[in-house]
Amino acid sequence: MREAMIITYILATICILSVTVHASQCSMNGIPLVRNISELPQDNYGRPGFLHTTLAGSLLHGMKEIEVWLQTFAPGTHTPIHRHSCEEVFVVLRGSGTLHIASNTHTKFPGEPLVYPIFTNSTFHVPVNDAHQILNTGEHEDLQVLVIISRPPVKVFMYADWYMPHTAAQLKFPYYWDEKCYKNNETPENDEL
Amino acid sequence: MREAMIITYILATICILSVTVHASQCSMNGIPLVRNISELPQDNYGRPGFLHTTLAGSLLHGMKEIEVWLQTFAPGTHTPIHRHSCEEVFVVLRGSGTLHIASNTHTKFPGEPLVYPIFTNSTFHVPVNDAHQILNTGEHEDLQVLVIISRPPVKVFMYADWYMPHTAAQLKFPYYWDEKCYKNNETPENDEL
Numbered sequence: 001m002r003e004a005m006i007i008t009y010i011l012a013t014i015c016i017l018s019v020t021v022h023a024s025q026c027s028m029n030g031i032p033l034v035r036n037i038s039e040l041p042q043d044n045y046g047r048p049g050f051l052h053t054t055l056a057g058s059l060l061h062g063m064k065e066i067e068v069w070l071q072t073f074a075p076g077t078h079t080p081i082h083r084h085s086c087e088e089v090f091v092v093l094r095g096s097g098t099l100h101i102a103s104n105t106h107t108k109f110p111g112e113p114l115v116y117p118i119f120t121n122s123t124f125h126v127p128v129n130d131a132h133q134i135l136n137t138g139e140h141e142d143l144q145v146l147v148i149i150s151r152p153p154v155k156v157f158m159y160a161d162w163y164m165p166h167t168a169a170q171l172k173f174p175y176y177w178d179e180k181c182y183k184n185n186e187t188p189e190n191d192e193l
Numbered sequence: 194m195r196e197a198m199i200i201t202y203i204l205a206t207i208c209i210l211s212v213t214v215h216a217s218q219c220s221m222n223g224i225p226l227v228r229n230i231s232e233l234p235q236d237n238y239g240r241p242g243f244l245h246t247t248l249a250g251s252l253l254h255g256m257k258e259i260e261v262w263l264q265t266f267a268p269g270t271h272t273p274i275h276r277h278s279c280e281e282v283f284v285v286l287r288g289s290g291t292l293h294i295a296s297n298t299h300t301k302f303p304g305e306p307l308v309y310p311i312f313t314n315s316t317f318h319v320p321v322n323d324a325h326q327i328l329n330t331g332e333h334e335d336l337q338v339l340v341i342i343s344r345p346p347v348k349v350f351m352y353a354d355w356y357m358p359h360t361a362a363q364l365k366f367p368y369y370w371d372e373k374c375y376k377n378n379e380t381p382e383n384d385e386l
Contacts, residue, residue: 034292034309034317037284055316056282063318065280065343066259087258089249091230091339099227116227123248124227125256146284148341150258 026181028062037070045176049074052177058152059181067152069177073097073143078135081110081159083169086151088126090134092118095143099124101132102162110162118143131159131169153178219374221255230263238369242267245370251345252374260345262370266290266336271328274303274352276362279344281319283327285311288336292317294325295355303355311336324352324362346371 035055042053051072056063073079073095081100090099096119102110110131118124118134126132136143157169174182228248235246244265249256266272266288274293283292289312295303303324311317311327319325329336350362367375 033294034311034315036312037314037316055284056318061318063280063282066282066341068282068284068316068341087256089256089259089261089341091248091261101226118227119229121230122227123230123261125249125254146339148259148261148282150343 026059026183028060031061043177047077049077054177055146057178059178063152065150065152067149067154069147069149071145071147073134073136073145075136075138075140075142079133080156081131081133081162082156083110083129083131083159083166084149084154084156085129086149086154087128088150089148090118090124090126091146091148092120092122093144093146094120095136095141096120096138097134097136097143099132099134101126101130103127103130109165110159113162131162153182219252221253224254236370240270242270247370248339250371252371256345258343258345260342260347262340262342264338264340266327266329266338268329268331268333268335272326273349274324274326274355275349276303276322276324276352276359277342277347277349278322279342279347280321281343282341283311283317283319284339284341285313285315286337286339287313288329288334289313289331290327290329290336292325292327294319294323296320296323302358303352306355324355324359346375 037053037055040053040055042051044050045052053070054060055068055070057067057069058064096117099116099118100113101116102113113131113133116124134143134145153173154175155171155173156175157166157171159169230246230248233246233248235244237243238245246263247253248261248263250260250262251257289310292309292311293306294309295306306324306326309317327336327338346366347368348364348366349368350359350364352362
């Protein structure tokens with residue numbers, strides 16, 4: 001009888017703790033104002049060699065105008081080719097790689113991108129709606145970047161290649177790291193080109 | 194005669210170079226998309242022990258919705274007590290210090306601020322219009338932060354102390370690092386509390 005009570009107590013405690021953890025990941029309640037980045041949740045969202053942490057987010061921290069991410073790309077990994085209707089700034093904290101970016105010279109599809117080397121202690125921005133891709137083209141070192149976007153939460157249109165029509169690019173919303181805390185099932189505003 | 198020609202040539206070259214440098218500091222023409230942060234202009238704007246670099250700016254790089262700064266505070270230095278009608282996120286790259294922040298519990302003046310330690314690899318955000326101050330309270334190490342704001346260029350209201358009425362806070366616009374490239378003399382939109 002006593003053992004059954006102890007087991008029930010342990011199970012109840014585990015249950016309460018998991019509810020608390022889940023609630024605190026999608027609610028500002030209990031999240032300290034100053035946060036230790038190394039203690040924040042991080043995930044690869046099904047992409048091996050990738051790590052994402054939201055440092056300041058719209059769903060997690062109530063940001064309305066800016067969002068800040070910390071992302072790590074292992075050698076050989078990259079983002080999808082994608083565009084979004086917001087401003088985006090990168091600060092490269094360590095490693096090196098390549099930025100592919102197709103400014104809107106073609107009206108129907110991105111077209112062959114310009115290629116820029118990116119490196120530790122460099123910064124660049126991606127103009128609104130320019131299709132782009134970040135790649136860790138190195139062989140040994142991780143590429144770590146801080147990413148800043150406007151108009152959160154981000155609505156991403158993904159391309160299979162640089163010649164896919166803009167109108168065929170696939171909308172992913174909420175984006176992978178926003179899925180867990182995004183409760184509103186309404187479709188986003190139309191950010192089509 | 195030949196010496197005079199050489200001197201004239203040198204003077205003309207210096208003149209052309211300085212015009213070019215001045216133009217490139219306030220124009221997107223000639224600024225590369227990917228920029229080496231250590232080669233960007235930095236200044237202390239009359240504040241000893243302070244260094245500011247605009248990584249992505251509205252006046253320098255045509256940003257409309259976000260702006261990113263890199264700032265360094267020597268031990269004992271700090272920002273003014275101030276507020277701005279925009280969101281702001283900090284990422285502490287190195288060093289430690291203190292955040293003083295007065296959320297709007299008083300309607301007439303900021304009041305006694307809450308005090309939070311900030312440290313390497315921490316992040317925090319300042320809600321719109323909350324009066325705040327960042328201090329390097331350490332004794333030996335520089336405090337280096339990345340600062341992200343929305344609604345650039347920033348319009349800063351500065352307080353002499355935490356008990357100065359909000360209405361007496363002094364507007365500084367354009368802010369120090371925007372002065373050089375801000376050409377429009379119109380007054381900003383009213384962002385008063």
